[in-house]
Amino acid sequence: MEPKKASSSKVKFLDTKPKIVEFLESIRDISLTSTPSLYIDIEGIDLSRHGTISILQVYVHPADKTYLLDIHSLQEKASSTPDSRGTTLKKVLESNEFKKVFFDVRNDSDALFAHYGIHLAGIQDLQLMELVTRSYSKKFVTGLGKCIEKDAPITSTEKVDWSLTKERGRRLFAPEYGGKYEVFNNRPLSQDILQYCCQDVEFLPETLEDIR
Template sequence: MEGPSHQQDLLAISNSLEKISLHGGQPDSDLIDTPAAVSTLVDALDGQPTTPPSLYMDLEGINLSRHGSISILQVFVLPSRQTYLVDIHTLGDKAFSTQGANGRTLREILESDATPKVFFDIRNDSDALYSHFHIKLAGIQDLQLMELATRTFSRKFVNGLAKCIERDSPLSTDERVAWKAVKEKGAKLFAPERGGTYQVFNERPLSEEIRLYCAQDVQFLPRLWSHYDAKLTKTWETRVREVSNDRVTLSQSSDYNGKGQHMALAPKGWAWL
């Protein structure tokens, strides 16, 4: 992706990224847990700039898939540098069907191919959204695929988000310490192997530790997008877009299985490109 317009895109995102910080381990976030708040959120998301992408998303839940449930949808809006935590556990379908002032809904934004949404590994998130709310995602840019596409070493296996943040997100020393502390506190609460339970994502009021955990990673996604996008060739950009769409389609199939060693494998043929 080269040329004057691309350089302007990178400058725009760089200027926004300079103003993003973790505020000493306390990332800002608004909890969206009423239809009125959803309506306000939809108005805030609708009509955002698309180049570079404005919307960066993630999901948390219990066994996040068709076999589990969705607890929280995290949304980071780059131009305003604001993070929203949409309480899917409390709102259910109202989170997606409540209209904003212009009649648009969160469902329409998620299903719009004209509105880019950046996720990291869209597969199980898409599975959960489609299975529980019949949301057919479109306009997805998968950061996990962008990282794989920009490698200069083996493409046999994909990386997880934590590894990508650790290696590719430009963190200051203070931010790195804060990020690890929030991750550690959250893991102790929800990871079964650490004595936690994923039910904490459904406890209300949401604990401050879990709220911080939900808000934190999504704020790093624009940094990763900028890092990988600067390295993408046109050919790889096309491959990433096509396989991002393929992942969404696969997640909606009746035989999709979101667990297992196959999830760590690169897309077919990528290892040899």
Template sequence: MSSSASPEANKATDHLLATVTQSLGAISVNDDAADDMIEMVDTAAALSNMMDGLDGLPTQPPSLYFDLEGESLSRHGSISILQLYVLPSKRTYLVDIVTLQHTAFSTRGKTGRTLKEVLECDGTPKVFFDVRNDSDALYSHFDISLAGVQDLQLMELATRTFSKRCVNGLSKCIERDVRLPAQELAAWKAVKDAGVKLFAPEYGGSYSVFAKRPLSDAIRLYCAQDVRILPRLWSHYRNRMSPAWALRVRQASKERVALSQTVNYNGKGRHMALAPPGWY
């Protein structure tokens, strides 16, 4: 928000931040205190250290869970933050794309690997929720062709016993399938609502908050909390998915990445809610 905001708007923002702070203690989506470890990666040195922690990780279940935030996240917008949750170490990294730009994807760790190479490695499984616009932005702005993607939105669709015509959003999946205890669910909703009211234009916010530095506590936690829940969703859906449907999910995930790289790709509109052809 701009510095010219009214006193009433500033008071509302302060109240939201207080709500988020009070909610911190209630969030433990993986029942481990280590989940509070959120690191802002905004230097080449910090990025190199992060890359060192990505070597030799198990692939089953996947170790790496990703999300992106930005202004109009697509080829027509920008990437502000790349979120990465590393399951074995229970660490959440917020990679500052605004500050690092191409350095975020070209900096090497001790073993020589870059984040670009990890993202493009088919043998390293990477979990996204609806990879399409994330892939569009990464490909358009940083020439990254994602591979090894497991799309949780498709995994949810594959496990349904009712209509598969339309996909669900992340919030609906979390509320329905993660089954957080009441206190944790209330805390998750408080953090979600606080973030939305800071960036959503319909609430007087702006997506530019993702690009402002230093990152506010409310946006920092908003960026971190959903990516930390993704392993729970992955486990829930994978345990309910047949081998045949798992194969279809892998293929459809690849097709989503390929589609996002086409000249005529449009990441907005009602068509984004439809299941892959032949799934319903």
């Protein structure tokens, strides 16, 4: 398998209802596949029922494209806007027919349900899969960085690039580095934050295959 480096060259930022419709139309036939095609992550401020959602990232594996849905600007319209067949983002997230992969879905699920009444279904949690298939102690779950370092079939150089991108983004939003989570609400997104948002979901398919 040829490892794929996270890149912003195939990224679409969805901040209008027509763009949401175009995205939904583009994934229409993905529900027919038996393997996961949608790899999802969410960024926000205190991401949970107590905070807010800023961006929902979706990597569409068959198309090799990453979509950043601007939840901060669109709010409820992002999940309720239908395509020509009446499919909405809410229906996609709640459908067992659309196979979706998250890494540690707990806070994402809590936020989506609390703010938009979305009951996630058809989910594979990569963090739990790593725990179940692990051959050593299962006392603690592993973070995404450790999983990519251990399981992603990428080169040492790519792992260094991944870590540097992660660090640049973290320094912009993490309070312990003097950052603020509000950077996820800045428009346009800075290049470092855009790359940070993209790379986590873009590396998930390879990590999933290796864990399996």
